[in-house]
Amino acid sequence: MKVLKFGGKSLANGKGILTVVDIIEDKVKKGEQIAVVLSARGNTTDELENILENAKDNLSYVEQLEAFKKYQVSDFVNVDFVNEFETLDKLFEGVSLLGDYSKRIKDQVLSQGEVLSAKLITQLLQEKNINANFTDSRSLIITDAQFGDAQPLDKLSKDNVIDHFKKHNGTTVNIVTGFIAANAKNETTTLGRNGSNYTASLLANYLEADELQNFTHVDGIYTANPDLVQDAIKIEKLSFSEANELAYFGANILHAKTIIPLIEKGIPLRILNTFDHKNDGTLITSKSSEKGIKSLSVLENVALINLEGRGLLGKAGVDARIFRALAHKNISVSIISQGSSERGIGFIVDADQAKEAKLVLEQEFEADFHKQDVSVISIEKEVSVISIIGQDLSTFHKPYNALIKNQIIPLLFNNTVTGKNVSLVVQKAQLHRALNVIHGEIFEISKKINLAVFGHGLVGGTLIDQILKSAKQIEKRKKIKLNVFAVANSKKVLLEKNGIDVDWENKVKEVGEPYQLKDIVNYANDNHLENLIAVDNTASQDFTNNYLDLIAHGFDLVSSNKVANTLSFDFYKQLRSALEQNQKQYLYETNVGAGLPLIDTIKLLHLSGENITRIKGVFSGSLSYLFNTFSQEDRLFSEVLQEAIDKGFTEPDPREDLCGNDVGRKLLILARELDLSNEFVDVNIHNLIPENLRKGEATEFLNSLSALDSVYQKVKEQQKPNHVLRYIGDLWGDLSQEKGTLDVKLISVPQSSALGQVKGSDSIFEIYTESYGDQPIVIQGAGAGSAVTARGVFGDILRLTEKR
Template identity: 70%
Template sequence: MKILKFGGKSLSNGEGINKVVSIVADKVNNGEEIAIVVSARGKATDELEEILSVAAKNADYKTLLEEFKKYQQDIYSTVDLSEEFSILDKLFEGVSLIGDYSAKIKDQILSVGELLSAKLLTAILIDKGINAQFADSRIFLKTDSKFGDAQPLEQISKKNVIQYFKENGASVNVVTGFIGSNTNNVTTTLGRNGSNYTASLLANYLNAEELQNYTHVDGIYTANPDLVADAKKIDHLTFTEANELANFGATILHAKTIIPLLEKNIPLRILNTFNHENEGTLITSTSTTGGIKTLSVLENLALVNLEGRGLLGKTGVDARIFKVMGDNDISVSIISQGSSERGIGLVVAESQATKAMIELEKEFENDFYSKDVNKISVTDDVAVISIIGQDLSTFHKPYTALIRNKIVPILFNNTVTGKNVSLVFKKSELNKALNVIHGEIFGVAKKINIAVFGHGLVGGTLINQILESAIAIEKRKDIKLNVFAIANSKSVLLNKDGVTPNWINEIQTNGFSYTIDDIIAYANEHHLENLIAVDNTASTAFVENYISLVENGFDLISSNKVANTLSYGFYKELRKVLTDNQKSYLYETNVGAGLPLIDTIKLLHLSGENITKIKGVFSGTLSYLFNNFSAKDVPFSDILKEAIDNGYTEPDPREDLGGNDVGRKLLILARELDLQNEFEEIAIQNLIPEHLREGNVTDFLNKLKEFDPIYDKIKSEQEPNHVLRYIGELSGDLQNDKGNLEVKLVSVPSDTALGGLKGSDSFFEIYTESYGDRPIVIQGAGAGSAVTARGVFGDILRLSDKG
């Protein structure tokens, strides 16, 4: 025999109950021997509780009751439910008159939900030609008299069940879940979700082949799919894991369901009424795989803290605390204890927290006077995430992921078996914490949420590169890149699920003015984890947002050089904020676009290598200018105009020719070596004749010929076989606080590496103590939006891989 249990949503009006009838009919037609256990239909139990509460206040409960009856009767007007409705009428009327009710009366009222459900389903099955029989579990399931949470009397119940099914086994018995009766035949209930317990007891007593629990989901998931979009169905669990899952709040299972099945080694299968083809989750005594199986959540909790320095070393304190909890029927789900200042934290239901605090204050009244107890307090609105199957040997991984996302648990503990870890969080952090842990543990794609500031040439190219590569990166690296914000100085486009390839049009139609706080608030509201802010602007003003972004959980990536070239004081302040918040700041493209220059220098410096000099061509634009001017017998203005026409320069070429950009890049490298130079200390040779440095761009572009005599003279005065190169050079005793920083035009032999530079390549020589006169050379494309964007993209992937 198989026991089929159907939940309330499965039995709801319309599609639900029709699916149930179809499932039962298929099994009967296939010759399977089955018995059915039902919950109350829809939200009947909650609705009855609400009506009970209204009636006890002598308010208008009758309207609610009529709505309840209408739903339960639905289109099945020929099914006689008058007896149950009459019971409710009388009980509610009595409650309304008295203005109160007992636990015994409440059980009688709540039991009607299952009675209605079983009667209705039985009638529908009979109408479909199935030999079904209504089975009131109060006849055979005997319990103690603890109303609201009754415990079955095993021997008599087992005997009754066996006898009942022996006499009625020819029919498909439709059994009321959740309810029983005491030895005086007074109705009792088994506690919320008790229908699962009824089903497992029947499976045990009848030695069933399998218990099939039909719900509204495909099985048990790695996390609640309503909270974690990437949650995956678990094909197989052990009874032990399922029991842990139930104890830590999984509502799909009753905490007592597993034990009767475990005793007889009866498999439990969780199935979806609405997706009958799915094989669900199978729970058995043996496991095919180990490791972490699922994340379970408990909500509506509070943390009661008892702190007392004077309690250190005193015996009996714990016993006093738990006596208070036991005497007041307060269940404690998690205990955390510290010895240094004798603190004990108890996680209890939020509804019981105040009572727990008051009763503990009474118990420890004398200890307050003696100063042994300092404080008893309550932290409301907490939630618990339990990692089922987690042992402490690998716990550092999810914990580190939480800290990286600025989520710090209030406390955590692990079970005696060492295979489950529970963490207590502020409820406001629950959703984000759950997604962070889930992404870290279950190998689903780690979601990286990116805000891109600046969508010009570099920013726009970067966004398109991300969108074009996202699917391949997710398959290859299990990293899901999600651009949730695109902004310029005026407006922002936000989409928590990621922007589309049509983002340019969308930002024009859906963009709106913003402050940085709006983007931070949006990320918090939608629980976005693994946040990265990418600065592709050239804005000094935007850099002022860096600290706020870091303090609110963003890592930083920047092609904007400003932050690293402001005052040394700001440079150090930003690093301190990054360290304090355990965030990263990557800016490989600040100097060499896509070239691995900064990483190389960092690695050398951190390894203790003494870097003695750095020299190179830092600007792709100026590389192009002087490489071509040196190689061709044409005026300087022609080469400059060619560079302008090809888009190699800034709109105002004086920004390139002035040398400040090269100076900033050189300063960034100096600061990577812990030098404290300021920008004003750089000796920069300005390539623009003094009389052309002021005025508007148009006037300047009309006077390019005035460069020619100056640079023809410089070119002609070189030694033979020499060429011109505009370089940055960092030299001096680099072990001191400051180095010598120069940006200058030099003449070098054409047969050297620097002299042989072609096109618009950047070129860097890194001289070190170990390498002597043979420098490390890094050369390649040092400019261009595609190259720079690809370098920024590389930083994003580097950060995504971290941890």
């Protein structure tokens, strides 16, 4: 015999209930001997509980009750629910008159859900000429008198079950009500929430069934709740002990007591999907073929109670007093953790027992309060428990560190005696994100990195296209899933939780919405997005004002915008302090040298204690092209400048390049990497624009380029033989002091020198150190271009993912 159990979602009106009937009919036609255990249909139990509360509070409930009845009857014209509906009418009327109800009355109310479900399925099967027999489990399962969470009396219950199935056997399909039972006085009791699973396992035990098949709305047991973790993986096999851990620690597909009756008889349990007949589900047996972490389970509807006091230090028996006092009121503690100083003890109880638990402990520790040994007993209700089943403490640092980096600070954690299960208490608002962070870390699936890209001009747009083109290959090679969930310009943002596609540019125009930064932050929070990175491809000082907010809300930063690093030194220090405080990273390799590994090299040299004495080079790819070409070719300066403009090497207004501020900012960034406290006003900049052309509209300047010819032709002609012009940045002086000397200037260098041999739009940097003496470290390569810069930003993003 097989015992089949169907959950509430499987029995909902429409496709659900019809599919259940089809499954039972199919098994009967195949000659299988089965017994069927049913939950209440759909949200029946919750609805009955809600109506009960309204009746107690003397609120209008009649309309809600009529809607409930209508759903139960639905289109099933021949069903007779007169007795059940009359029972509910009387019970609710009595509760309304008294303004209260007992647990005994509540059990009577809730029991009607399973009765209605079983009677309906029995009738639908009989209409198909199947020998179905309605079986009220109150005549089978006998319990103690603990209403709401009754414990079965095994011998009586087993005898009743065996006797009943002897009378109703052969071709009979017994349709049994789950969840409900009766005590010795024949009063209705219930087996606790999700108790229908318990009913099914008891029947399987008593009847020594070949298998218990639990039909639900999912394909089996997953590594995490798939409703909360999109990347959850179905587990093919589990052992009883593993399943028991999952059940105890909140796996809502199992009841905590379901596994024990099955272990006693070695009866396999298979979790199946009512709506997917092809799926084999998850099989739970005495052995498991797999090792390691099995699943993440969640306990909700719990509260954290903290007991704190200086007098707890070194005092024996505090834990015993807590457990004794709570046990006296039947309050169970699921998790407890004590600080190393013993000044604080935290533990988890059911949320509906939290107030009573606090009151009990206040009474128990009344004398300790007077002596000020105990200072406070507090309740924190908005919490959830995540249990990592199979987690070894030796590798627990990985998920723990990942949580911290996502600004999720566990309130409490402990591990079991075996050291194979770890439980964390987190804020309920952080549950969803915490699950995704932990799951991605411990199951070695692709780690999801959620990117918000600000600015989608030449660099930003190229970056987005590079990410979309490379994403699948990166996921395959590195198990890193790059998900661009936000693309924003100064006016609009496109938000896509699961990532933008190749048509992103049109979508920004067509469906992008006006926004403030808080809208993107709220979107990330509302959708529980983890591993957040904000990518700044703007050139805006205004946007850098958002950096501190982004860091505070859990974003790492990647930026091609060099403004933030060149604002006041006070802001520079404030930004670094915020990064350290929030354990965030800020990468900006493209701030100097586009995609060249300059900043990383300088950081490593400086960190290793190497004394850098000078940094000199051609910092601007635009000006590199301008003076390389002008020095080599017999052409007018204005002609070469116009060519650079036409090729997109300069800004639309080339004065932004020619004024030298861009090179000055880059030089200042390098100075600050050496812990120098220079400000931008300390940079001595040779402005290449004649004073009379520095103001006015860009169009006026562009029409006056010829005015530059005589100036620079003269400079060119005054050079020594075999020399060329280079516009350089030079950081020098005693760099061990608070400030260095920063010069940005046009110089003439020998054509044979390293600076003189630079070609095209390349940049070159010479790094002089004590160890290397007169021979500098030279870094040279493409110093401009949207593709090169975008690739550098992309590299920073990937470096950040590795650090995570």
